[in-house]
Amino acid sequence: DARVTQTPRHKVTEMGQEVTMRCQPILGHNTVFWYRQTMMQGLELLAYFRNRAPLDDSGMPKDRFSAEMPDATLATLKIQPSEPRDSAVYFCASGRQADDEQFFGPGTRLTVL
Amino acid sequence: AQSVSQHNHHVILSEAASLELGCNYSYGGTVNLFWYVQYPGQHLQLLLKYFSGDPLVKGIKGFEAEFIKSKFSFNLRKPSVQWSDTAEYFCAVNPRGYSTLTFGKGTMLLVSP
Numbered sequence: 039d040a041r042v043t044q045t046p047r048h049k050v051t052e053m054g055q056e057v058t059m060r061c062q063p064i065l066g067h068n069t070v071f072w073y074r075q076t077m078m079q080g081l082e083l084l085a086y087f088r089n090r091a092p093l094d095d096s097g098m099p100k101d102r103f104s105a106e107m108p109d110a111t112l113a114t115l116k117i118q119p120s121e122p123r124d125s126a127v128y129f130c131a132s133g134r135q136a137d138d139e140q141f142f143g144p145g146t147r148l149t150v151l
Numbered sequence: 152a153q154s155v156s157q158h159n160h161h162v163i164l165s166e167a168a169s170l171e172l173g174c175n176y177s178y179g180g181t182v183n184l185f186w187y188v189q190y191p192g193q194h195l196q197l198l199l200k201y202f203s204g205d206p207l208v209k210g211i212k213g214f215e216a217e218f219i220k221s222k223f224s225f226n227l228r229k230p231s232v233q234w235s236d237t238a239e240y241f242c243a244v245n246p247r248g249y250s251t252l253t254f255g256k257g258t259m260l261l262v263s264p
């Protein structure tokens with residue numbers, strides 16, 4: 039049963055520290071998405087990739103967030119420096135083709151103190 | 152840009168009651184429509200999707216949804232809910248051919264035994 043995996047599942051850090059979240063998409067999927075979920079804003083798209091190329095990162099605060107896909111099996115989301123307002127659950131999702139369903143990972147629950 | 156509106160933020164039902172969750176979207180073109188469910192502490196899972204064809208779509212766990220193009224609606228239904236249906240339900244839409252999903256704010260369903 040193929041699944042999207044994310045690490046770490048939980049992260050507690052102090053303000054100003056760098057945070058790196060990792061995602062392994064389902065093998066064969068060529069689109070990868072990063073979402074942030076908060077009580078206030080719900081699910082927000084941060085960035086997405088197709089065939090490892092970033093296509094849209096307009097949802098990300100550019101000064102502190104960065105997203106990359108070093109290879110087809112790994113996507114990363116970095117926050118540097120982190121701030122308390124970044125506390126949220128960050129989900130990665132992958133899909134087979136442009137507008138098909140997305141398969142979500144278990145999420146990384148980030149708490150910035 | 153498209154938007155998705157879910158009318159109820161919280162719904163409380165007793166077991167065996169019928170369920171209907173409203174979802175309306177705004178977009179002038181052809182869209183794909185999805186309902187995702189998020190059980191407490193878990194990731195989003197696809198309940199059902201509509202791309203084309205029969206506007207009445209059947210999904211997993213006895214859920215169904217009806218696409219009414221004239222009303223820009225895609226309401227989720229279940230004839231008889233169970234305690235295990237307690238979860239948050241998200242409606243989502245993407246324009247045909249595009250990857251980015253726009254999610255509604257979600258509806259939290261609590262089913263009392």
